[in-house]
Amino acid sequence: MVARARLVSTDNALSSSPTALLMDLPMDVCLEIFSYLSPTDVFRLSRTSHLLRDNLMCRSAMPIWKAALKNTPGPDFPPCPDDMAPSAWIALVYGEYCNLCGMLWRPVKPDFMLRLRLCSHCRNKELKSLDQMRRNEGDEETCTVRKVWSLTPTTVRTVRKIHVESACLPRDYEAVKAELSSQSDENAYLSSQYEYLARRALSARSADDWLREKHRAERIEHEAHESAKKLQVEKWRKEREVAVWKRLEELGFDEPWVKDTELYKQHECLDIEPSGPFTETDWRLIKDKMVEFLAEQRSHRLKKERLLFVDQRMAVVLHTVLRPFKRELLTSENVGLGLVFPNITDVCEFPPIHEMLNLPTNEHVDAGRLTDVLPQMPELYDRWLEQIRDELAKVIRGSVSLKQFSEVPDLLRQTSRVMVCEHFMCRDIPLFYPEVLTHRCNSLDAELGNLEIYDGCETIIVGGKPASSARGRLAHSFRRTHPWVGRRIRRPWSADNLVKSKKMQRIVKEVVARAGLDPATATVEAMDKFEGYFACPETCCPRKKHVYKVRGWRKYVSHIHAQSSSLSSNEDDLILPSQIKDKKCCKILSTEVDERYWNCLHCADGPTEGLPQSLTAVKSHLNETHSELLQGDARYGIDFVPEAFIPPAMARTTLEIRRTHSIAKT
Numbered sequence: 001m002v003a004r005a006r007l008v009s010t011d012n013a014l015s016s017s018p019t020a021l022l023m024d025l026p027m028d029v030c031l032e033i034f035s036y037l038s039p040t041d042v043f044r045l046s047r048t049s050h051l052l053r054d055n056l057m058c059r060s061a062m063p064i065w066k067a068a069l070k071n072t073p074g075p076d077f078p079p080c081p082d083d084m085a086p087s088a089w090i091a092l093v094y095g096e097y098c099n100l101c102g103m104l105w106r107p108v109k110p111d112f113m114l115r116l117r118l119c120s121h122c123r124n125k126e127l128k129s130l131d132q133m134r135r136n137e138g139d140e141e142t143c144t145v146r147k148v149w150s151l152t153p154t155t156v157r158t159v160r161k162i163h164v165e166s167a168c169l170p171r172d173y174e175a176v177k178a179e180l181s182s183q184s185d186e187n188a189y190l191s192s193q194y195e196y197l198a199r200r201a202l203s204a205r206s207a208d209d210w211l212r213e214k215h216r217a218e219r220i221e222h223e224a225h226e227s228a229k230k231l232q233v234e235k236w237r238k239e240r241e242v243a244v245w246k247r248l249e250e251l252g253f254d255e256p257w258v259k260d261t262e263l264y265k266q267h268e269c270l271d272i273e274p275s276g277p278f279t280e281t282d283w284r285l286i287k288d289k290m291v292e293f294l295a296e297q298r299s300h301r302l303k304k305e306r307l308l309f310v311d312q313r314m315a316v317v318l319h320t321v322l323r324p325f326k327r328e329l330l331t332s333e334n335v336g337l338g339l340v341f342p343n344i345t346d347v348c349e350f351p352p353i354h355e356m357l358n359l360p361t362n363e364h365v366d367a368g369r370l371t372d373v374l375p376q377m378p379e380l381y382d383r384w385l386e387q388i389r390d391e392l393a394k395v396i397r398g399s400v401s402l403k404q405f406s407e408v409p410d411l412l413r414q415t416s417r418v419m420v421c422e423h424f425m426c427r428d429i430p431l432f433y434p435e436v437l438t439h440r441c442n443s444l445d446a447e448l449g450n451l452e453i454y455d456g457c458e459t460i461i462v463g464g465k466p467a468s469s470a471r472g473r474l475a476h477s478f479r480r481t482h483p484w485v486g487r488r489i490r491r492p493w494s495a496d497n498l499v500k501s502k503k504m505q506r507i508v509k510e511v512v513a514r515a516g517l518d519p520a521t522a523t524v525e526a527m528d529k530f531e532g533y534f535a536c537p538e539t540c541c542p543r544k545k546h547v548y549k550v551r552g553w554r555k556y557v558s559h560i561h562a563q564s565s566s567l568s569s570n571e572d573d574l575i576l577p578s579q580i581k582d583k584k585c586c587k588i589l590s591t592e593v594d595e596r597y598w599n600c601l602h603c604a605d606g607p608t609e610g611l612p613q614s615l616t617a618v619k620s621h622l623n624e625t626h627s628e629l630l631q632g633d634a635r636y637g638i639d640f641v642p643e644a645f646i647p648p649a650m651a652r653t654t655l656e657i658r659r660t661h662s663i664a665k666t
Helices: 020-025 027-034 039-046 050-056 057-071 086-094 120-123 131-135 144-152 168-179 184-251 258-262 280-329 351-359 367-397 470-481 502-514 524-528 553-564 577-581 613-624
Strands: 108-111 116-119 156-159 163-167 419-421 497-498 533-535 547-549 588-592 598-600 640-641 653-659
Touching: 020 351, 020 588, 027 057, 039 050, 039 086, 057 086, 057 258, 116 120, 120 156, 131 144, 131 168, 168 184, 168 613, 184 280, 258 280, 280 351, 351 367, 367 497, 502 553, 533 553, 547 553, 577 613, 613 640
Parallel strands: none
Antiparallel strands: 108 116, 156 163, 419 497, 533 547, 547 653, 588 653, 598 640
């Protein structure tokens, strides 16, 4: 008995460490302590320091390893093979590193047949199949290779995720080959080796079954632990929500809209998974953020309630003031072609109406109070026209004040004063005076912004409700997927989106010069009277068998700007009216005229207001959507109205023509 034997350290540096204090215990005491440890604990203990490793890996410590094998939790630990030390067997089962490359970061699995821990890389690279061993042996007989292979421990590996084959370590193969060649009695060796491989395979199968059962038990335990943890976290979360609500009530956030909508639960502080019961320390950490969040939501709600209240008054203004005033101006069929109408937000900025909209909530504003404003509308309308012309003049020629609508100088009507809208859907449309006054982006907010606060404000939102027709439902579906296109907010008329474009000005000047006019002095009216067409250059629109499209000057300018192309210098690309009429020179295959300039008056200034349509389309829309408001057929000026300024049809026409070879050649 070695009762007084001790674990001796050969390193003086460890003499004062906690490990050295452990080593001062007698051997039988350490053996008694270590005998209660599991194989995992003893294995990790042997990796703690050089001192423990040296003492636990010596022969005298074998009883510790044998005792640890009996303390395995879960399924019975597979018995240690007779030709392996218990420490090596436990290291094979519980080790972490690859025995060949020493890597840890790759997936490492024990192979009980080869008795090695191998990573995926070494399993594919170091192991060799029978065919590979044949190639390595060269001229050696195939029967010899097969005999040595049958005596070598082999395992199974997967090649390219589909092919399964047997493989062995080359060093095991060479060891068996050398041992076989040195035997005097080959039959006895073969018999003993086959028995050894059978015992080794049986031990490997037993160890594999144990490992699978161990992993299954660990997985079940992990799932049970995660399930219990999830239930506990959910319990803590509910307790935290109740505790937070009680504290918010004490701070004055006990409004029904906070509790009914459970708005306080939407804050990011409550999205964090709780790590324990809710405490006062947790509340102090989130209190300021929660109070700030709910104060912001309260302000947001009050603003929305005020907007909804003002929107109700704006709806009264729309039906009592704006629409009757528009119908009064549209008394004849031609008057509407030169009128610029304010939208509902413009009218609400008129001083008398603005004053009524801002009255306290307890004061009632009805149609009776607003009828007194109707006589003042012509004067207010003239002031509004002067204001928008002043803004437009600043864009075109700087700070200029224009007094009357009829005194607009010819400078504003020149083609060289072309403008473009910065909105992405309108960048390729040339805007000239006076039709630029009716451009929709001037009275609609081009930015997406926060539209949530405007939900329910039918007078402010454009594109907020679906129409009853199939086309309206399709448009509403498009708005839902592209809200920045369909849903926009009305605003008072502004020229903020209008800018000068050097690129557009260059294209317009070249087109005017091709038409034979002076680009410096030519007016839009003179160009609209030009009856020629323009063909795109070959670099822009390739031609097939002398069939190509020609466009009026407005459509041509927009097309060239959109294609970022340069104008052709070929004189044949200018098609004169005489050539169009001459059937020997040209043949018209198709005609396309942009006629989308009619608007529905019943949808105007409402949430279903849309883009201009053709006359046929707007009448169909009236019959499908507003049939109860029609008195017979749809009437001009009462049910529908055109855009204020409509360019001549020829300037908006696209022709597809075929020219003869004699004229088309360049």
